Amino acid sequence: RKEVEQDPGPFNVPEGATVAFNCTYSNSASQSFFWYRQDCRKEPKLLMSVYSSGNEDGRFTAQLNRASQYISLLIRDSKLSDSATYLCVVNTNAGKSTFGDGTTLTVKP
Amino acid sequence: EAGVVQSPRYKIIEKKQPVAFWCNPISGHNTLYWYLQNLGQGPELLIRYENEEAVDDSQLPKDRFSAERLKGVDSTLKIQPAELGDSAVYLCASSFESRPPNEQFFGPGTRLTVL
Numbered sequence: 001r002k003e004v005e006q007d008p009g010p011f012n013v014p015e016g017a018t019v020a021f022n023c024t025y026s027n028s029a030s031q032s033f034f035w036y037r038q039d040c041r042k043e044p045k046l047l048m049s050v051y052s053s054g055n056e057d058g059r060f061t062a063q064l065n066r067a068s069q070y071i072s073l074l075i076r077d078s079k080l081s082d083s084a085t086y087l088c089v090v091n092t093n094a095g096k097s098t099f100g101d102g103t104t105l106t107v108k109p
Numbered sequence: 110e111a112g113v114v115q116s117p118r119y120k121i122i123e124k125k126q127p128v129a130f131w132c133n134p135i136s137g138h139n140t141l142y143w144y145l146q147n148l149g150q151g152p153e154l155l156i157r158y159e160n161e162e163a164v165d166d167s168q169l170p171k172d173r174f175s176a177e178r179l180k181g182v183d184s185t186l187k188i189q190p191a192e193l194g195d196s197a198v199y200l201c202a203s204s205f206e207s208r209p210p211n212e213q214f215f216g217p218g219t220r221l222t223v224l
Binding site: 004008032042043044046049091095096097100101 | 140142144149150151152153154157159164165200207208209210211212213214215216217218
């Protein structure tokens with residue numbers, strides 16, 4: 001079993017839809033969490049950090065559930081430009097980073 | 110502010126040949142990471158440096174891969190000899206430090222094809 005697991009998708013949604021991705025992790029020593037966005041043949045770009053209290057950035061909401069060891073990303077009012085692969089990454093206090101394999105989102109007109 | 114710089118962007122070599130990749134991190138970032146990414150998978154850590162010290166190289170195949178960050182700034186990753194299975198994208202990332210929250214910023218990567 002991988003340390004960080006994501007549903008690979010693909011998720012195909014119409015414009016304006018709300019879509020949610022989950023990411024589960026197995027290392028209980030994990031301390032910091034992020035969502036990255038990766039476009040085809042590009043490098044991953046930081047989308048947002050994930051805080052214990054949950055955080056929102058425009059149409060994007062990230063949440064952390066330490067008890068169940070998962071993080072989530074909610075995208076509201078999907079745009080065509082949201083089409084990408086979304087990677088979650090989990091870091092331990094020792095600085096070890098583990099990426100999931102990503103969830104692919106395609107937003108269609 | 111300049112981001113993480115990597116070169117070359119693309120490299121095609123014959124198997125058994127050596128190859129080297131170069132990375133210059135964001136100015137002031139003490140931690141530098143080398144990742145390997147295969148198609149359809151997330152980045153996998155090869156080595157992490159804090160300044161010039163390699164603090165995590167447990168996933169680096171040391172029989173053919175080597176890396177250095179001599180002055181704690183830019184870094185070179187080398188493969189010698191390359192194998193067909195080494196074809197992948199090699200990503201370099203940097204962060205201010207490796208303790209949380211340690212947001213990482215990635216370079217554009219080097220796409221390696223081994224023939």
